[in-house]
Amino acid sequence: MSAGNSGKNDLFEDSVSGFLAPVKEFLDDPTVSEVLINGPEEVFVERGGKLEKTSARFRDEQALQSAVRNIAQFVGRKVDDRNLILDGRLPNGSRVAAVLPPCSFKGTTLSIRKFGTKVPKFVDLINWGSISQDAARFLDVCIFLAKNMIISGGTGSGKTSLLNVLGSRIPKDQRLLIIEDAKELKITADHVVFFETRKADVDHPDLPEVSVRDLLKSALRLRPDRIVVGEVRGDEALDLVAAMNTGHGGSMGTTHANTPFDALVRLETLAMSGGTKIPEQAIRRQIISAIHVVVQIKRLDDGSRKVTHISEVHPELDGSGKYIVHDIYRFVQRGKTPEGKIIGELIPTGQLPSFMEEIEVNRMPFPKEKFTPPEWYLELQKKRMKDAA
Ligand SMILES: Nc1ncnc2c1ncn2[C@@H]1O[C@H](COP(=O)(O)OP(=O)(O)OP(=O)(O)O)[C@@H](O)[C@H]1O
Numbered sequence: 001m002s003a004g005n006s007g008k009n010d011l012f013e014d015s016v017s018g019f020l021a022p023v024k025e026f027l028d029d030p031t032v033s034e035v036l037i038n039g040p041e042e043v044f045v046e047r048g049g050k051l052e053k054t055s056a057r058f059r060d061e062q063a064l065q066s067a068v069r070n071i072a073q074f075v076g077r078k079v080d081d082r083n084l085i086l087d088g089r090l091p092n093g094s095r096v097a098a099v100l101p102p103c104s105f106k107g108t109t110l111s112i113r114k115f116g117t118k119v120p121k122f123v124d125l126i127n128w129g130s131i132s133q134d135a136a137r138f139l140d141v142c143i144f145l146a147k148n149m150i151i152s153g154g155t156g157s158g159k160t161s162l163l164n165v166l167g168s169r170i171p172k173d174q175r176l177l178i179i180e181d182a183k184e185l186k187i188t189a190d191h192v193v194f195f196e197t198r199k200a201d202v203d204h205p206d207l208p209e210v211s212v213r214d215l216l217k218s219a220l221r222l223r224p225d226r227i228v229v230g231e232v233r234g235d236e237a238l239d240l241v242a243a244m245n246t247g248h249g250g251s252m253g254t255t256h257a258n259t260p261f262d263a264l265v266r267l268e269t270l271a272m273s274g275g276t277k278i279p280e281q282a283i284r285r286q287i288i289s290a291i292h293v294v295v296q297i298k299r300l301d302d303g304s305r306k307v308t309h310i311s312e313v314h315p316e317l318d319g320s321g322k323y324i325v326h327d328i329y330r331f332v333q334r335g336k337t338p339e340g341k342i343i344g345e346l347i348p349t350g351q352l353p354s355f356m357e358e359i360e361v362n363r364m365p366f367p368k369e370k371f372t373p374p375e376w377y378l379e380l381q382k383k384r385m386k387d388a389a
């Protein structure tokens with residue numbers, strides 16, 4: 001970190017101690033991942049994936065708004081009667097979002113998403129039970145073979161964290177361009193360049209906005225080997241898909257969706273949202289040839305975050321023009337502990353990836369047998385078929 005940055009961080013720490021004093025203990029507590037303030041009288045925190053109500057309170061709405069104004073200053077924005085929404089990243093890397101009254105009913109709503117100082121690696125995800133060792137290795141294979149991947153999941157499911165892990169596995173000799181709305185990713189690579197959008201600034205109305213789409217178009221002229229888009233949530237989906245189809249294999253992005261199939265539908269909707277003249281069926285065809293693998297991550301009801309599907313996108317549409325996805329790995333729940341912890345495994349379904357030959361030709365240490373489902377799963381399938389008959 002540069003001296004300038006750490007100076008800004010110190011200043012922020014000092015001012016946080018004052019304005020955010022009622023929640024400072026949670027901001028300092030490494031077991032808390034998110035602080036959620038719903039007006040001055042209600043503070044929740046997320047710990048171990050679960051929300052807990054706390055007894056913390058702000059003195060009044062004014063004190064809470066002062067804190068938000070102070071944060072806005074560090075983020076380079078302004079909140080006032082005309083600007084009721086704040087979205088940004090703090091000097092310490094935390095992500096903040098706030099909505100002020102009258103748009104927010106209980107008083108100012110503020111959420112602060114903290115990121116651990118340590119960026120997780122595959123080994124951490126394996127130790128936390130978020131992914132199996134074999135599935136992690138399979139994703140490594142996909143990255144090595146430059147498969148284009150989309151990480152799909154609901155809000156706060158762990159998409160960005162997983163993208164950090166996957167992005168950091170990209171072969172070191174490749175030039176990686178990363179485009180984000182607000183910089184969050186901490187991908188470590190030898191040759192990586194980060195880009196961040198520029199939002200409208202009330203103090204500098206003459207400065208034009210720079211969108212993810214603008215950055216993506218420029219990135220293509222900057223000789224990328226691979227492109228990473230932190231979150232695909234607008235019409236840049238069309239440009240990302242085009243980039244993936246034109247020789248930038250191994251590109252990645254995340255999107256909000258609940259299943260791998262829905263992720264493709266979501267990308268299609270986003271791609272169409274810019275008013276493109278390209279017909280729907282043509283966009284679908286571009287999507288299926290661009291995206292090879294969808295990794296689905298979910299926050300389960302016991303608070304854990306788990307990869308629930310690793311699916312391959314079939315490069316053809318079905319008879320009625322719909323997407324076909326094949327699950328190569330799927331999370332199967334087998335029970336619950338008395339404490340409510342979900343017991344289950346991310347297992348191969350028996351479906352071989354269409355690029356099995358590529359895996360073998362490249363002598364990757366991932367033999368066909370790895371895709372054989374465990375015995376218990378085959379028994380379970382047999383039982384289900386018998387019960388259904
Ligand atoms: N595998 C995991 N196990 C436990 N906690 C995790 C895991 N992945 C992420 N987290 C934590 O969950 C929170 C949300 O993670 P992250 O920001 O990656 O989610 P997201 O899906 O990108 O969220 P959003 O939809 O808001 O962009 C963070 O506090 C992060 O530290």
Ligand SMILES: [Mg+2]
Pocket residue numbers: 159160161231
């Ligand atoms: Mg995210």
